[in-house]
Amino acid sequence: MKYTKDQILAMSKKMCENTLMETLNIEFTEVGDDFIIAKMPVTPRVHQPDGVLHGGASVALAESVGSAGAYFFLNAENIVVRGIEIAANHVKSVRKGFVYAHASILHKGRTTQLWQIKITNEEGDLVSLVKLTTISLPKTQ
Known part of the structure; x- marks a missing residue:
């Protein structure tokens, strides 16, 4: 790891400013x-109409955490990371509190990476299991 853990957390906080991650209150x-972990509050902002966590918010959390992990763990300041495929299984509803996304790298290639993201509730119960494939591309600017 090129950066210290404290540097990664500080950079992650800065990275969230003025993005969907800030809108969803995602905090690394x-x-x-x-691995990298982030949490997101479950409030009416991320509910579907019947008052439970929207699957799309869970997927946004998962892709945010996996993509951040790809960027930091590849030690590559000259790349951009993009999600190219994501699949999620939602297995438990959440109405309030926090959910936690734990992203672990399964394959760390130079170009593509495969991540497993487990989203759990405050009791540690599995809420969603997500598989994310990311691609690292050279910066063009």
């Missing part, structure tokens, strides 16, 4: 050698 909380 922990980083390890091969």
